[in-house]
Amino acid sequence: MKTQTGVIDADAHNYINSMEDLLPYLSERWRTYVRSSGMQMPPVSHLPKLYELAARRDAWPPGGGKPGSDPDFMREQLLDAWQIDAAVLNPLVGVSGIRNLDLANAVMRAVNEWVEDVWFSADERWHASITVNAYDAEASAAEIRRAAQNRRFNQVLLLVRSHAPYGRREFRPIFEAAADMDIPVGIHFGGGTGNPITAAGWPSYYIEDHTGMTQAFEAQLISLVCEGVFQSMPSTRVCLIEGGFAWLPALMWRLDKNYRGLRSEVPWLTEFPSEIIRRHFAATTQPMEEPEDPAYLLDIFKMLDCDRFLLFATDYPHWDFDAPDKAIPSVVPDDLRQKIMRGNALKFYAFQNL
Amino acid sequence: MGEPRRVMVNGRALAVVRQPNAIYAARDICPHQGARLSDGHATGTALPCLPGEEIVFGKIGEILVCPWHGWEYDLRTGRALINPDKIRIRTYPARIENGRALVEMRVVPKRD
Numbered sequence: 001m002k003t004q005t006g007v008i009d010a011d012a013h014n015y016i017n018s019m020e021d022l023l024p025y026l027s028e029r030w031r032t033y034v035r036s037s038g039m040q041m042p043p044v045s046h047l048p049k050l051y052e053l054a055a056r057r058d059a060w061p062p063g064g065g066k067p068g069s070d071p072d073f074m075r076e077q078l079l080d081a082w083q084i085d086a087a088v089l090n091p092l093v094g095v096s097g098i099r100n101l102d103l104a105n106a107v108m109r110a111v112n113e114w115v116e117d118v119w120f121s122a123d124e125r126w127h128a129s130i131t132v133n134a135y136d137a138e139a140s141a142a143e144i145r146r147a148a149q150n151r152r153f154n155q156v157l158l159l160v161r162s163h164a165p166y167g168r169r170e171f172r173p174i175f176e177a178a179a180d181m182d183i184p185v186g187i188h189f190g191g192g193t194g195n196p197i198t199a200a201g202w203p204s205y206y207i208e209d210h211t212g213m214t215q216a217f218e219a220q221l222i223s224l225v226c227e228g229v230f231q232s233m234p235s236t237r238v239c240l241i242e243g244g245f246a247w248l249p250a251l252m253w254r255l256d257k258n259y260r261g262l263r264s265e266v267p268w269l270t271e272f273p274s275e276i277i278r279r280h281f282a283a284t285t286q287p288m289e290e291p292e293d294p295a296y297l298l299d300i301f302k303m304l305d306c307d308r309f310l311l312f313a314t315d316y317p318h319w320d321f322d323a324p325d326k327a328i329p330s331v332v333p334d335d336l337r338q339k340i341m342r343g344n345a346l347k348f349y350a351f352q353n354l
Numbered sequence: 355m356g357e358p359r360r361v362m363v364n365g366r367a368l369a370v371v372r373q374p375n376a377i378y379a380a381r382d383i384c385p386h387q388g389a390r391l392s393d394g395h396a397t398g399t400a401l402p403c404l405p406g407e408e409i410v411f412g413k414i415g416e417i418l419v420c421p422w423h424g425w426e427y428d429l430r431t432g433r434a435l436i437n438p439d440k441i442r443i444r445t446y447p448a449r450i451e452n453g454r455a456l457v458e459m460r461v462v463p464k465r466d
Contacts, residue, residue: 132405169406229433260436262388267400267409272436 006097006346007324008354009087010284011188011241011313012078014119014128015053015068016041016093025110025117032307042107043096044159044190046197047206051319056289067317075351078316079125083323085342086312086351089119089128089156089282090188090241096134098191105139108132112147120152124353129157129186137170142176148181154349155184159191160216160243167220167227179233183284184348188221189213189242198229201330210320217243218251221277225255230280239282239348242315246289249303252277261275278306284313285340294329307336311345357389360392363457368446370455371396371429372416379457380418381444383438389422391443399426399435418443 017023018232023031034041051057059067059077068074078084093111095309098104119126130147132140138158149154156178158166166174166187175213178185190213196202198212217240230236252274260272269276291297301307314322333352346354355373360382369392382392388460398414401450417435418427426435427443446459 232405260434262428262437265398267402268405270402 002024006342007082007084007097007312008238008342008349008351009078009082009084009177009314009316009324010311010345010349011286012074012087012089012316013068013318014071014074014089014091014115015066016091016114017065017069021079021115022110025113026061026106027296028079030106030110033103036220037271042097044092044094044097044192045209046192047203047209049206049319054318054320056317056319056321071119071126074317075123075125078314079123082314084125084314084324085354086345086349088155088186088345088349089115089126090186091115091131092159092188093127093131093189094159094205095131095189096159098123098133098161099119101133101136101139101198103138104133108140109143112143112153113171116147116150116152119164120150121144127152127154127351129153129155129188130183131157132174134158134162134166134171136261144174144177144181144183148177148183151352153183154351155186155239158185158187160187160213160220161193161195161197162216162220163195165195165219165223165227167223167225167229172229175229175233175316176234176309177235179235181236182350184239185236186239186241187217187243191216198206209237212354213243214247215240218247221251222255225273225276226266230276231268231270237280237282237348239311240282241313242286244289245281245283245285245288245310246291246297248277249300278292278304278309282309282311282344284311285327286313286315287320289328294331297329301332301336307339308341308344308347311348312341356396357414358392358394358396360390363459364461366459367392368455368457369394369418370448371415371418371458372450372455376415377414377448377450377455378418379446379448380427380432383443384420384422384425385441386423386425387421389420391418391420393421393429395419395421396429425460 055067061070061073096106115128255273358369358371361368361370367380371378401410401412401415432442432445
């Protein structure tokens with residue numbers, strides 16, 4: 001099958017090989033600290049992922065380093081191979097897991113400077129999310145206002161497994177800064193700050209971890225809606241990244257139903273939660289749910305009742321990568337396919353150069 | 355504050371709420387799943403506001419809450435607080451006269 005042109009990839013990952021790569025972006029105090037302590041890159045997950053770094057086997061750069069660490073190889077294997085016009089890089093660094101807040105904030109800023117320095121200069125198609133520290137919303141807000149001066153940073157990156165759901169007021173400065181800079185907040189698969197990674201406690205296997213990630217996405221969406229984030233800041237937009245989307249209609253129904261009887265608890269909600277969700281949220285496709293009969297997806301799209309909702313993503317270089325020419329099944333009509341592959345992301349991220 | 359009472363009028367069940375300065379009457383059935391509204395609660399409600407603002411409890415005595423699923427109805431209009439254009443209970447004009455509660459109900463005569 002011929003590859004499509006003009007694809008926008010709403011979720012790809014660039015990796016830092018080691019703390020050594022961040023040293024140029026740290027102050028002398030933290031450079032010395034990292035060197036003398038032998039500090040390792042803070043992780044974003046707890047269970048071994050079966051495939052090293054959760055990567056495709058062929059994504060290890062021939063010149064060495066981690067998958068996603070070599071801008072030239074990644075350009076070749078992702079952007080050029082699939083004729084991708086723009087990709088949003090989400091560097092997965094466990095900044096929010098660093099308990100020392102000053103160090104976490106220093107690493108936060110260093111990651112963003114590394115992205116700008118190493119990736120933005122390598123190819124104009126790279127865009128990126130701003131790494132923040134969920135434990136320090138004020139420092140994160142300041143970093144968002146600084147980094148987003150460069151419009152290639154077109155999203156704020158939070159990890160879905162947080163220490164508390166993001167609708168809570170302690171996180172408002174992050175959402176206010178994103179709204180002020182007119183960029184969305186992306187909530188991405190992964191993370192972990194001490195809470196068990198499922199709502200029922202610790203599972204044993206990565207397959208449980210991966211499948212159960214939707215629980216965390218549900219918790220974040222419910223929190224953001226019920227805490228009234230979109231009433232306080234009507235321009236806020238949120239992208240659910242790598243959490244799937246087929247669960248959304250059922251959640252909308254459940255939340256709307258409960259709203260009818262429990263509205264008085266959250267009186268800032270003056271419309272059905274599903275309407276708020278349709279207006280303020282988007283979701284990336286990968287990992288695309290794959291029902292036995294692909295036509296079921298059309299039913300899900302109809303239930304979502306929003307043709308701007310989905311943004312195509314590859315999740316390169318991970319093992320569950322979605323290929324641009326194969327991931328969206330042929331039953332999806334062409335006009336909707338075009339929106340998913342490009343049009344929706346164009347509007348959502350307001351790319352300057354496309 | 356007056357709680358709802360079930361009253362039969364012409365074979366029709368009404369939920370009647372008597373407040374110090376008002377009286378309300380509605381058909382005693384919730385359109386959702388058929389609960390008797392007279393088993394519910396006449397109260398007020400949290401008025402719309404923004405997060406962080408003081409939540410004001412208003413419309414005191416004007417809200418009838420279904421005993422089963424908590425749907426709220428405005429007794430003055432019969433409309434549900436949520437989805438008011440689609441969900442409503444049948445209300446009847448009511449007043450107090452000489453210490454008696456009067457409810458106006460249109461009686462449709464049977465053909466035969």
